[in-house]
Amino acid sequence: MELNFNEILELLSLLNQTDLAEFTLKSSDFELILRKQGKESDRPTVVESVDPARFMPPPVAPVAPIAPAAPPAAPIPSPPSPLATEKLVEITSPIVGTFYSAPAPDEPPFVNVGDRIRNGQTVCIIEAMKIMNEIEAEVNGEIVEILVKNGDSVEFGQVLMRVNPG
Numbered sequence: 001m002e003l004n005f006n007e008i009l010e011l012l013s014l015l016n017q018t019d020l021a022e023f024t025l026k027s028s029d030f031e032l033i034l035r036k037q038g039k040e041s042d043r044p045t046v047v048e049s050v051d052p053a054r055f056m057p058p059p060v061a062p063v064a065p066i067a068p069a070a071p072p073a074a075p076i077p078s079p080p081s082p083l084a085t086e087k088l089v090e091i092t093s094p095i096v097g098t099f100y101s102a103p104a105p106d107e108p109p110f111v112n113v114g115d116r117i118r119n120g121q122t123v124c125i126i127e128a129m130k131i132m133n134e135i136e137a138e139v140n141g142e143i144v145e146i147l148v149k150n151g152d153s154v155e156f157g158q159v160l161m162r163v164n165p166g
Helices: 005-016
Strands: 022-026 031-036 044-048 089-092 097-100 122-128 131-136 141-146 159-165
Touching: 005 022, 005 031, 122 159
Parallel strands: none
Antiparallel strands: 022 031, 031 044, 089 159, 097 122, 122 131, 141 159
16 A cells, blocks of 8 residues: 555544544555544644655755845936926835826826826826735825826836925
């Protein structure tokens, strides 16, 4: 009789799902006894087994060490604005993803240049890993620049829009 490691795990799981306190499996090659320990633990344990190496999963080939992750890339600087002399507030991307200016392709954009916005108002969506993340304004004011186009890939910290607060 041959048993592999997964079959033994399955036996342990089945024993755990029953009221049995002990299970013994004998063959000409080995004897396997599974016994639940006391009331405080209903988990079965292997009490005795002949040649346990037979039931170990096959060895896995060594894997080359993983190189340390590169430090996060610096945010992509946006081009200087002709309005740089004014005190503008930048709306930046909090994540890497795809910029969407509207809630759906056939709907109007959340905001346009010249629109007045209020704190907490959704100004765009950044899609990351199939999750749509609404980006909200953190100030009241007027949109003076939108620096990315619908469908553009954006980086963490990239400036998406500039707002003249007030």
